[in-house]
Amino acid sequence: MTFEKWLQSRLTAHGFPCGLIDGKIGPVTIAALKAFETAKGLPADGVADPIVVEALRASSSTVPAGIAATLPARDFEVSVPAPAAAQVWPRQKDCLSFYGPVGESQVRVTLPFEMKLAWDKATRVRAMTLHSKVADSAERAFARIAATYSEKERAELGIDLFGGSLNVRRMRGGSAYSMHSWGIAIDFDPERNGLNVAAPKARLSHADALSFWQAWEAEGWLSLGRARNFDWMHVQAARL
Structure with missing residues (x-):
C-alpha cells in the first residue's frame, strides 16, 4: 500500500x-x-x-x-497484499454450477486478528470456514482490514464480532439456499446491523466503515448494505 x-x-x-x-x-x-x-x-x-x-x-x-x-x-509504504486480477464472482442464481454442492469444498481460513463470537463474546475466534474458491480472496481482504484499522477501531466498528460464515440453510422466507450454504458469505456484528436495519442506524453504514467495505470490494465481494441498504452485517462472493 x-x-x-x-x-x-x-x-x-x-x-x-x-x-x-x-x-x-x-x-x-x-x-x-x-x-x-x-x-x-x-x-x-x-x-x-x-x-x-x-x-x-x-x-x-x-x-x-x-x-x-x-x-x-x-x-512511505505499508506492506499489504494487492488484490488479485479483478475477480468476477457468479450471480447468486449460478452459485451451484460455480461452487458445487452446498457445504462442500470448505477450507480453514486463519485470521490476521482475533475476533469474538457475536453471540458469545467470551469465545475468541482465530479462523473461519470458507469455500476453497474464495479463501485466498478473503485472506487478502482481512489483511487489508488489519493494516487499516487498529484493534480499538475494529472494536468500535464491530468488525471484530464474527456473526457466521458456513451455514447450510435456506434464505429467510424463501426456498433458495443462503450464500452461507456455500461458505461464500460472512456476517459481522449482527446485533447492530440486523437484516432490516437501514442506514444510518446500521453501524456498518457509517463513514468510518468505508475502508472496510472497499477491502472486500477490491476482491469483488458484495455488500448487501451498500448495494440494497439492508443486511449491513453481510458480505458475499456472489453478485445479485
Whole structure:
C-alpha cells in the first residue's frame, strides 16, 4: 500500500472519509486531512507532515513507531497484499454450477486478528470456514482490514464480532439456499446491523466503515448494505 492510500485509509478509519481509496490526493482527501488536523488541534494546512502521520498512526500496529519522523511521506509504504486480477464472482442464481454442492469444498481460513463470537463474546475466534474458491480472496481482504484499522477501531466498528460464515440453510422466507450454504458469505456484528436495519442506524453504514467495505470490494465481494441498504452485517462472493 502506498503512503497516499495509507493516508486515505487512516483518515477514513478515523471518521474523515476520503471517498475511494485510490491513492489520488485530490480536494476530497485534502478536505478530510484539514478536518482531521483541526480536530486534533494541528495547523489545518492539508499537509501530511510527520506530526500528522504520527497522529494518524496512533494506536495502530500497522505502522512502526517513529517511522514518520525518519522517512519522507512519498517513500512511505505499508506492506499489504494487492488484490488479485479483478475477480468476477457468479450471480447468486449460478452459485451451484460455480461452487458445487452446498457445504462442500470448505477450507480453514486463519485470521490476521482475533475476533469474538457475536453471540458469545467470551469465545475468541482465530479462523473461519470458507469455500476453497474464495479463501485466498478473503485472506487478502482481512489483511487489508488489519493494516487499516487498529484493534480499538475494529472494536468500535464491530468488525471484530464474527456473526457466521458456513451455514447450510435456506434464505429467510424463501426456498433458495443462503450464500452461507456455500461458505461464500460472512456476517459481522449482527446485533447492530440486523437484516432490516437501514442506514444510518446500521453501524456498518457509517463513514468510518468505508475502508472496510472497499477491502472486500477490491476482491469483488458484495455488500448487501451498500448495494440494497439492508443486511449491513453481510458480505458475499456472489453478485445479485
